[in-house]
Amino acid sequence: MSTTTVAHHDEHHDHPTGIMRWLTTTNHKDIGTMYLTFSLVMFLVGGSMILGIRAELFKPGLQLMNPEFFNQLIGVHALIMIFAALMPAATGFANWMLPLQIGAPDMALPRLNNWGFWILPPSAILLTLPFTLALFGVGDGALATGWTFYPPLSVQGGIGVDFAIFAVHLLGISSVLGSINIIVTIYNMRAPGMTLMKMPMFAWGWLITAFLLIATIPVLAGAVTMLLTDRHFGTHFFDAAGGGDPIMFQHLFWFFGHPEVYILLLPVWGFIPQILQTFSRKPMYGYKAQVYSLWAIGALAVVVWAHHFFTAGMPVPALLYFMYSTMAISLPLAVLFYCWIRTMWKGSMSFETPMLFTVGWIILFGIGGLTGLVLADVAADAQYHNSYFVVAHFHYTLFAGGIMGIMAGVYYWLPKMTGHMYNEKLGKLHFWLTAISFNVTFIPQFFVGLAGMPRRIPDYALQFAEFNMISTVGAFVLGLSQLLFVYIIISCVKGGQKATDRVWEGAQGLEWTLSSPPPYHSFTEQPVVK
Amino acid sequence: MQGMKKLGVGAVGLFLSLSARADFTWNFPEPVTPMALDTLHVHNKFMLITAVIFVAVLAIMIYSIVTHRQSKGYKPVADKAPSTAVEIFWTLIPFAILLLIDFVIMGIPAYHSVVMMEDTRDQSTMVIKITGSQWRWQYEYLDGDAKGIKFVSNLATTNGQMHNEEDKGEHYLLEVDNPLVLPVGEKVRILMTASDVLHNWWVPQFGSSRVAVPGFIRETWVQVEKAGVYRGQCKELCGKGHGYMPVVVNAVSKEEFAQWANKKQDEQKAASDVKEMTKDALMVQGKVVYEKNCAVCHQVTGAGLPPAFPALTGSKIATGAIFGSDGKYQKDSHLDRVLNGKGVMPAWKATLNDTEIAAVITYERNALGNTAAVDAIVQPAQVKAARE
Ligand code: HEM
Ligand SMILES: [Cu+2]
Numbered sequence: 001m002s003t004t005t006v007a008h009h010d011e012h013h014d015h016p017t018g019i020m021r022w023l024t025t026t027n028h029k030d031i032g033t034m035y036l037t038f039s040l041v042m043f044l045v046g047g048s049m050i051l052g053i054r055a056e057l058f059k060p061g062l063q064l065m066n067p068e069f070f071n072q073l074i075g076v077h078a079l080i081m082i083f084a085a086l087m088p089a090a091t092g093f094a095n096w097m098l099p100l101q102i103g104a105p106d107m108a109l110p111r112l113n114n115w116g117f118w119i120l121p122p123s124a125i126l127l128t129l130p131f132t133l134a135l136f137g138v139g140d141g142a143l144a145t146g147w148t149f150y151p152p153l154s155v156q157g158g159i160g161v162d163f164a165i166f167a168v169h170l171l172g173i174s175s176v177l178g179s180i181n182i183i184v185t186i187y188n189m190r191a192p193g194m195t196l197m198k199m200p201m202f203a204w205g206w207l208i209t210a211f212l213l214i215a216t217i218p219v220l221a222g223a224v225t226m227l228l229t230d231r232h233f234g235t236h237f238f239d240a241a242g243g244g245d246p247i248m249f250q251h252l253f254w255f256f257g258h259p260e261v262y263i264l265l266l267p268v269w270g271f272i273p274q275i276l277q278t279f280s281r282k283p284m285y286g287y288k289a290q291v292y293s294l295w296a297i298g299a300l301a302v303v304v305w306a307h308h309f310f311t312a313g314m315p316v317p318a319l320l321y322f323m324y325s326t327m328a329i330s331l332p333l334a335v336l337f338y339c340w341i342r343t344m345w346k347g348s349m350s351f352e353t354p355m356l357f358t359v360g361w362i363i364l365f366g367i368g369g370l371t372g373l374v375l376a377d378v379a380a381d382a383q384y385h386n387s388y389f390v391v392a393h394f395h396y397t398l399f400a401g402g403i404m405g406i407m408a409g410v411y412y413w414l415p416k417m418t419g420h421m422y423n424e425k426l427g428k429l430h431f432w433l434t435a436i437s438f439n440v441t442f443i444p445q446f447f448v449g450l451a452g453m454p455r456r457i458p459d460y461a462l463q464f465a466e467f468n469m470i471s472t473v474g475a476f477v478l479g480l481s482q483l484l485f486v487y488i489i490i491s492c493v494k495g496g497q498k499a500t501d502r503v504w505e506g507a508q509g510l511e512w513t514l515s516s517p518p519p520y521h522s523f524t525e526q527p528v529v530k
Numbered sequence: 531m532q533g534m535k536k537l538g539v540g541a542v543g544l545f546l547s548l549s550a551r552a553d554f555t556w557n558f559p560e561p562v563t564p565m566a567l568d569t570l571h572v573h574n575k576f577m578l579i580t581a582v583i584f585v586a587v588l589a590i591m592i593y594s595i596v597t598h599r600q601s602k603g604y605k606p607v608a609d610k611a612p613s614t615a616v617e618i619f620w621t622l623i624p625f626a627i628l629l630l631i632d633f634v635i636m637g638i639p640a641y642h643s644v645v646m647m648e649d650t651r652d653q654s655t656m657v658i659k660i661t662g663s664q665w666r667w668q669y670e671y672l673d674g675d676a677k678g679i680k681f682v683s684n685l686a687t688t689n690g691q692m693h694n695e696e697d698k699g700e701h702y703l704l705e706v707d708n709p710l711v712l713p714v715g716e717k718v719r720i721l722m723t724a725s726d727v728l729h730n731w732w733v734p735q736f737g738s739s740r741v742a743v744p745g746f747i748r749e750t751w752v753q754v755e756k757a758g759v760y761r762g763q764c765k766e767l768c769g770k771g772h773g774y775m776p777v778v779v780n781a782v783s784k785e786e787f788a789q790w791a792n793k794k795q796d797e798q799k800a801a802s803d804v805k806e807m808t809k810d811a812l813m814v815q816g817k818v819v820y821e822k823n824c825a826v827c828h829q830v831t832g833a834g835l836p837p838a839f840p841a842l843t844g845s846k847i848a849t850g851a852i853f854g855s856d857g858k859y860q861k862d863s864h865l866d867r868v869l870n871g872k873g874v875m876p877a878w879k880a881t882l883n884d885t886e887i888a889a890v891i892t893y894e895r896n897a898l899g900n901t902a903a904v905d906a907i908v909q910p911a912q913v914k915a916a917r918e
Binding site: 060061062063066067068071140144145146150151152153156158239240241245246247280281282283285309311312313316319320323324327328330331334337338341342344345346347348349350351359362363366367370371373374377378379380382383385386387447450451452454456457458459460461462 | 555556557558559565568569572573576577580583584587588590591594595598599600601604605606607608609624625628629632633636637640641643644645646647648691692693694698700701702703704726727728730732734737738739740741743744745746748749761762763764765766767768769770771772773774837838873874
């Protein structure tokens, strides 16, 4: 198949340009771009919120905000980072890359795709509006319950809780629509010859993610709807006085919330091996083993939810079951780590920015995973639970394992998407700044957590002062470094050295057979996979 | 601690200003209960195992990164398809090692810790009930020497310290007016509940942490082996006062505990005798009760934080009538609201005694900018009657 014919064909096909192109588009690449842009913007919004928190925690005492506002910042930060930054980034890549990787002209359901995206901005507004209004003295602000919505605190809360509930409904609808589209695309649009077991790993990662989303988002939607009726319509699902149970909410929430962690990471586990094989110039090791491991992790993800509230009270057999099943996740995860490292082993490695991020990702995500294994222990968890140790742990998984993985993907595919090379020197600088300041931010949090500092507190005892200071300094460097990221992306979109079709010497996969950037309709002639 | 100090002093001059600090530890604070000791052992062991795994894997990776690079002219070596036997061997061996680590080396001690932690009854000699409320702990001794003792424990750090207007004390945010007192060496069974939202009673040196759930009883236990003062905090986000809900436990010898219990029981008896009180006496006590319990939400001046927390100054409820013509208190009156609460406003009938409630109502009606014409003074006897 020749790319020139495709480009030629493209010129004959007219589509709206300018702003209308973006508003009405059903093109998978345009929608992917919008998802990615949205995600980047929200990443900066969620990041600046947490810098407010870190500034408050710079030293003991209250200096910048009252505790109520502090709680709002924490909850909104997390909801934004999870639902509006990390998830849309993964969906953005899915939209951009899945059709290219499986040899399809577009996603299977383009109009659904358009709708799925346009639900996002209103929900982002719902999330941030109450909080912005409160800055100007209107209303009582956003939800102040943390992202977990635990009742009865969330039943007490103001209108901000209702806003957040509706935002979560919308975000959930968007994810389910996205998932349906991805599943249908993967099952129906693969190029001839591409059996499931020949599919790119990224498609596998997303396929499992999509099933998890469809299985768990409705449970979350149900749980927050029950919360809504408890708040306004006199039901008592979570109120002991009326026969309900606040802990039941935690079961429902985490039945979604735990798989959600894997929903955020599985797409990343899909493309990380692809980047590794590219820069090791060697096919990925253990393709089958990785696919089975992803399935195993997806399955285990839905049966371990209660390890998030060991201290809330459970019978001993339940405690033991959730402890051992959680530990079991380390088995398939170890297989993945083994395959990743084995892919690098005796390769011919080079360390362009995407590879730097990938290697850094393996190390840092390793720390997140191993500390998670420790957290599975019920007895010790009584100490870790809700302490800063947990905050550090989940940032090693979500920031290092999620966001930094996404950054590896951005650098990897940016030349393909824009047709230009990004500035390699600045990219490397961005990596080192991010990796170092990330550790400066979160390593101290492991120690204050062990020493006894609870999370979600606006002020702390004096013995935690030094480490909090270091953590805040790290966070500001980390935050500011991301402006460099924005600059690199913008200048790469605007211009720069022309990217070749294959871009990376060792790149494998159908997306590299198209021009950079790919034509408007990706594959008009289906490629055949042997 | 030493290293910490050096790091602190070395890094920025700012660190010097924070000279007052209790010991910082790099790990769990020194355990003083069997449970905390066990938890520390399990934790140390797990951390060591994971650290060894991490370092080993990292070493292999770094070796590969250093030697197998393109810039050194290293040519990729394709992985040859292994024979089935080799493949099975290489799958089963690591799997067996991991199973051994997860479920034997880590799993068996974890099992014993869980069983120990959950066994609240065996050999316990005393039962206390702990109730979490926004934002204070209530303690009640259900049996033994101290049976019947009941009190509330509030944060003792001053507002000025929190807003950086006064120097912070050594136990900034970790000090209370009434610490829980426990006898050393006794296994104390703890019943945990809450009156409004979830809380979590946590003392790191005890290794026990249990969520207090409104409407339900949860259990845990402590057995303090060493006399001393132990400090912790609420660990479940419970609203704006979450960071201001410390736990302080005073562990004393059995004799001291018995003495303390006697004294406290006498005090409590004296306080529950309802006496007629003068307005001045009520106002003095009322101010103390107000600032300790009510000012968090309604502010010291009575201005409140509308709309969530209404002002008391000029409020209809705080200036309107309390008692009807029949002498009974009215619904939605000042006394009703304080006794029974409404929405976010907690019910105080379980937390404060008759005198305290009478005093705080009298105070709110005659201070904070209020001058009540009707029912200006509420007597403890009236509160007592209202309870029935
Ligand atoms: C600049 C980077 C970031 C910094 C400095 C940062 C820092 C923080 C801090 C200080 C907290 C509050 C901890 C507490 O008191 O409980 C927090 C909470 C949280 N963060 Fe981040 N964070 C960052 C990025 C992210 C990202 C990328 C994610 C996820 C995708 C994330 C997810 C969360 C979650 C789930 C919480 C818990 C909120 C809650 O308690 O409900 N954060 N973060
Ligand atoms: Cu609390």
